[in-house]
Amino acid sequence: MAEGAVDAFARRHRYRLLEALPWLAAIAAYIAFPSYLALGAQILATILFALSADLVLGYAGIVTLGHAAFFGTGAYTAGILAAHSWGEPITGLIAGGSAAALIGLLSGLIVLRTTGLTLLMQTLVVATMLAEAANKASFITGGDDGLQGMEVWPIFGRLRFDLFGNTAYFYCLTVLFLCWLAARRIVHSPFGRSLTGIRENVRRMHAIGAPVTQRRLVIYTIAAGFAGISGALIAQTTQFVSLSFLSLERSGTVLIMLIIGGIGRLYGAFIGVPLYMIAQDRFSTIDPVFWYFWIGLMMVLLVVFARGGILGLFERLRR
Amino acid sequence: MGDTLSALLSIGFHGLAFAMVLYLISVGLSVTMGLMGFVNLAHGVFAMAGGYLTTSLMKRLDAPFPLALLAAAALVALVSIALERLLYRRLYGGDELDQVLLTMGLVFMSIAGATFLWGPLQQPLQLPPQLSGQIDFGFRSFPIYRSFLILCSAALVTALWLGVERTRFGARVRAAVDNLRMAQSVGIDTSRLFMATFALGSGLAALGGGLGADLLTINPNYALQNLVYFLIVVAVGGLGSIRGPFVAALLIGIADTGFKYLLPEFGAFFIYALTMAILLWRPRGLFGRA
Numbered sequence: 001m002a003e004g005a006v007d008a009f010a011r012r013h014r015y016r017l018l019e020a021l022p023w024l025a026a027i028a029a030y031i032a033f034p035s036y037l038a039l040g041a042q043i044l045a046t047i048l049f050a051l052s053a054d055l056v057l058g059y060a061g062i063v064t065l066g067h068a069a070f071f072g073t074g075a076y077t078a079g080i081l082a083a084h085s086w087g088e089p090i091t092g093l094i095a096g097g098s099a100a101a102l103i104g105l106l107s108g109l110i111v112l113r114t115t116g117l118t119l120l121m122q123t124l125v126v127a128t129m130l131a132e133a134a135n136k137a138s139f140i141t142g143g144d145d146g147l148q149g150m151e152v153w154p155i156f157g158r159l160r161f162d163l164f165g166n167t168a169y170f171y172c173l174t175v176l177f178l179c180w181l182a183a184r185r186i187v188h189s190p191f192g193r194s195l196t197g198i199r200e201n202v203r204r205m206h207a208i209g210a211p212v213t214q215r216r217l218v219i220y221t222i223a224a225g226f227a228g229i230s231g232a233l234i235a236q237t238t239q240f241v242s243l244s245f246l247s248l249e250r251s252g253t254v255l256i257m258l259i260i261g262g263i264g265r266l267y268g269a270f271i272g273v274p275l276y277m278i279a280q281d282r283f284s285t286i287d288p289v290f291w292y293f294w295i296g297l298m299m300v301l302l303v304v305f306a307r308g309g310i311l312g313l314f315e316r317l318r319r
Numbered sequence: 320m321g322d323t324l325s326a327l328l329s330i331g332f333h334g335l336a337f338a339m340v341l342y343l344i345s346v347g348l349s350v351t352m353g354l355m356g357f358v359n360l361a362h363g364v365f366a367m368a369g370g371y372l373t374t375s376l377m378k379r380l381d382a383p384f385p386l387a388l389l390a391a392a393a394l395v396a397l398v399s400i401a402l403e404r405l406l407y408r409r410l411y412g413g414d415e416l417d418q419v420l421l422t423m424g425l426v427f428m429s430i431a432g433a434t435f436l437w438g439p440l441q442q443p444l445q446l447p448p449q450l451s452g453q454i455d456f457g458f459r460s461f462p463i464y465r466s467f468l469i470l471c472s473a474a475l476v477t478a479l480w481l482g483v484e485r486t487r488f489g490a491r492v493r494a495a496v497d498n499l500r501m502a503q504s505v506g507i508d509t510s511r512l513f514m515a516t517f518a519l520g521s522g523l524a525a526l527g528g529g530l531g532a533d534l535l536t537i538n539p540n541y542a543l544q545n546l547v548y549f550l551i552v553v554a555v556g557g558l559g560s561i562r563g564p565f566v567a568a569l570l571i572g573i574a575d576t577g578f579k580y581l582l583p584e585f586g587a588f589f590i591y592a593l594t595m596a597i598l599l600w601r602p603r604g605l606f607g608r609a
Contacts, residue, residue: 063415110599117358118602120415121554122595128547129591136586249543252423259420293431299424300406303417 013188022270026173037165038237043277044172045233048179050258050269052226057255058264059187060219061199062112065120065251066127067227069107070100072246073130074228079241080140082150089155093175093232100228101221103130108220112213124248131246146242150235161237168237175233179226186222187266195219199264256299262311271310328459330577336465338572339472340534343527345552345564346479347520353559354496355411355513361422362524363542363549364429368395369525370537371433374442384447392525399521403514411513426542433539444532468530475526476565483561492516496559551594556604563606 029040049071056062074096081092111122134141141147154160161167186192197205198212205212235241244250253276261272276295283291306313348362372391376382382390402425410418446464453460483489491512495502503509528537535545552571556563571590578589597605 057416063419065419110595114598114602116415117352117558118554118598118604120358121550122598124547124550125591125594125598129588129595132586132588132591136584136588248547252419255416256420256423259416263416289431289434291431292427293435296424296427296429296431299420299427303421303424304406304409307414307417 013184019267022267023173023177030169034164037169039277039281041165041168041172041237042234043274044169044176045230045237046254046257046277047269047273048172048176048230048233049227050254050261050273051176051180051183051266052223052230053254053258054263054266054269055183055186055219055223055226057258058266058268059192059199060195060216062216062220063116063120064123065248065255066123066125067254068246068248068250069123069127069130070104070224070227071231071250071254072127072134072241073103073231074100075231075235075241075245076134076141076147077228078232079147079150079235082152082236082239083147085151087151087153089152089171089236092152092236093229096232096235097225097229100231101225103228104224105217105221108217108224112216112220124251127246127248127251131243134246135243141241141243144243146240147235148240150239150241152236152239165237172233172237175229179229183226184266186219191215191218196264256295258309260299260302260309262309265311268309268311275310325459326580330580331573332461332465334573334576335569336468336572337531337534337576338568339469339476340527340531341548341552341572342565342568343472343475343530344524345549345556345568346561347517347522347524348549349553349556349558349560349564350492350496350516350520352553353557354492354499354516355407357407357411358415358418359407359422360419360546360550361425361429361542362520363546364425365395365399365521365524366528366535366545367429367433367537367541368398369528370444370532370535370541371437371442372525373529374444374532374537375437377445384450388526388529391529392522395525396518396522400514400518403517407517408510408513426546429542430539433541437539439539441536441538442532444537446533464533468534471530472527475523479523480561488515551590554604555594555597557607558604560604560606563604566605 026040026044030037033040049067052070053064053067056064056067077099078092078096081087081095086092107123107126111119111126114122135143138144152161155167155171159167159171161171194205194210194215197210198215202212231245234245257272257276258268259272260276261268261270279295280291283294302309308315344363344366347365348359351357351359351362369388369391372394373384373387376387376390377384380387406421406425410421450464450467452463454463454466483492491502491507494505494507495509495512499509528535528541535541538544548571552564552567555571556565556567571594574593575587575590578585579587582589601607
């Protein structure tokens with residue numbers, strides 16, 4: 001019996017066949033919908049954003065309403081670089097991710113001292129502060145009009161961003177894949193397991209001597225970096241950054257997409273984000289107001305009938 | 320010297336008016352969060368509904384301002400009872416994330432609903448002639464509408480505080496906030512108590528939304544736009560407290576007005592910094608229990 005349990009733990013981190021599914025689906029989507037590649041690239045980048053939110057929320061149990069702070073920081077960093085004659089995409093991505101991680105580290109030092117609603121408020125306030133700062137610093141950010149005049153160079157000096165989004169699609173897919181590998185490793189490492197421990201029972205983790213605050217800070221910083229990379233990806237592929245990148249609405253929607261998919265499962269982002277964004281694209285061409293109503297209704301119904309999101313639903317069906 | 324004094328007086332007056340609106344709207348949220356442990360991000364929807372109903376009743380039915388306000392508050396309170404019974408009650412003491420999802424869903428639906436019913440533009444509050452213009456207090460004149468707003472809110476706040484301190488209902492609410500299990504064991508029907516406090520909080524929010532329709536303008540994005548302010552007031556004041564949010568609203572209302580007046584280039588930045596500082600100093604808010 002004990003050996004069975006040990007085996008189960010040892011096998012946890014091994015790759016399973018099912019995990020290839022999202023990537024196969026991404027390639028299938030590329031072949032099947034060549035005219036929707038721009039949307040596809042945005043979906044892939046947003047999956048990364050939701051994945052980073054999952055690390056914070058689903059694994060470390062930090063309920064945040066300010067995750068857009070890091071997304072926006074990454075986007076503005078990459079955007080401002082590209083608008084001021086440094087359009088090299090890879091370094092732009094690294095710069096965006098690093099700037100966001102730095103903000104994550106600095107704000108985490110303050111914010112993570114608190115818990116519960118206070119924590120929620122602190123994260124919200126950090127994001128709102130950054131949004132207000134970006135709004136007022138319109139001489140570099142463009143303020144309300146958004147950041148314009150970005151020029152992104154070809155990747156490695158060769159692959160130009162084309163009009164159809166071919167390059168953008170594979171660029172986003174590659175970055176997402178690399179970040180997913182990293183996130184997967186983190187989650188299955190002893191460090192990742194201790195995060196789950198912190199989420200499930202903080203007192204116990206304190207009692208067995210785990211450095212709780214430090215671990216929460218580390219994952220917060222890493223996730224902020226991922227969110228920054230995701231923001232930089234969207235900035236580079238759409239060549240536009242606006243104040244909405246830092247907004248409460250952005251922080252809220254990423255949570256919603258993640259919860260729809262299912263949190264704390266690493267794959268919730270891969271289900272929730274495409275579902276949400278494709279539905280939004282379809283519905284909002286009919287009528288954007290109409291879209292808000294139906295997504296709102298769907299969220300309410302989800303809470304009433306299907307807690308744990310779509311992956312949670314599957315798990316219950318399997319049992 | 321006269322100019323400085325006049326500016327300070329002006330900031331104090333406008334800040335006070337803003338603070339009163341903030342308090343009326345947020346006090347219900349503080350009680351819902353403290354008593355039921357419910358993160359109600361949709362609280363602003365009740366204020367927005369109050370504002371829309373008040374302006375519509377005045378425009379369509381020619382109802383006088385005070386009557387329209389009361390009718391709107393009563394209607395919103397009734398609808399909130401239905402919402403509480405159908406949706407909110409399921410999640411009391413439950414997962415914060417589910418609460419966030421549910422209430423954000425309600426906010427989205429409110430945005431769509433308001434745009435569908437009233438259109439995307441903001442609804443102006445058409446003040447009766449008695450309330451427009453200025454009133455002279457001898458040393459200085461102030462806008463009548465804001466003076467009326469401050470007086471009305473002050474009366475409401477007094478009534479609320481007396482109610483909580485002196486009535487049986489108030490005693491039950493205080494008991495439940497202090498110790499929910501004990502309150503249940505001594506036979507207080509907390510389910511009905513929750514419903515009543517929820518309705519009261521929503522009704523007050525509707526009054527605040529209607530009274531303050533000229534300060535916080537009524538538009539479909541109202542609930543999302545002003546959410547940060549309501550949450551700040553609650554978090555700074557302390558959950559479950561009735562008086563805490565009042566002090567917080569005064570602080571935030573006056574500081575916000577002052578900073579925006581004196582340092583417009585920094586906008587609302589200082590308020591957020593102030594909020595962070597206060598929450599670091601007292602994580603449970605100024606009047607929150609340890």
